[in-house]
Amino acid sequence: MKEATNRQSQAKILRNFRKLHRITGAALFIFFFIVAITGSLLGWKKNSSGVIMAKSYKGTSTNLKDWLSIDSLYQKACTFLKDSVSKDLSIEIDRIDIRKEKGMVKFTFANHFTGLQLDGSNSNILHIERRRADYIEKIHDGSIIDFYLGWDGYFKLVYTTIMGIALVVFTITGFWLWYGPKRMRKQS
Numbered sequence: 001m002k003e004a005t006n007r008q009s010q011a012k013i014l015r016n017f018r019k020l021h022r023i024t025g026a027a028l029f030i031f032f033f034i035v036a037i038t039g040s041l042l043g044w045k046k047n048s049s050g051v052i053m054a055k056s057y058k059g060t061s062t063n064l065k066d067w068l069s070i071d072s073l074y075q076k077a078c079t080f081l082k083d084s085v086s087k088d089l090s091i092e093i094d095r096i097d098i099r100k101e102k103g104m105v106k107f108t109f110a111n112h113f114t115g116l117q118l119d120g121s122n123s124n125i126l127h128i129e130r131r132r133a134d135y136i137e138k139i140h141d142g143s144i145i146d147f148y149l150g151w152d153g154y155f156k157l158v159y160t161t162i163m164g165i166a167l168v169v170f171t172i173t174g175f176w177l178w179y180g181p182k183r184m185r186k187q188s
Contacts, residue, residue: 059103059119
């Protein structure tokens, strides 16, 4: 009698886990699909021959003594962006990436996905890039919604929390859906 009650209890847990697994999977299918595709693309970004992430070009000198000031390089990047790329693009900087070993400074802008690589010693433009990896990353973590709606990271916070909890739920329920029947067979 006790064994039958225990078996019924385990079967009920399995049914509940299967239902939770199925409902959560159906509800979040599209989001997991997006995370899987963008995660794969981001994994390949450095090996994409410049399609996802541009290669870093080399400047003329790796000696910082030969370099122009960051302000001079920034002014040159902004002038080039406005004159040669588009007058309508914002010059607000997201980050400045100094690659001393390459003799290059990379300017990434905050409100669009354009990047400029400049020679640190003479401020010549080495490369104009479309920051596809940044765009894919924003899709991957949900911050693309915040970017376009001007929110302060709230969507990303909610999205990553839901996706993280869902992965924990899938791990637990998936394990139990695999292990539970094995356990029940051993006990019978």
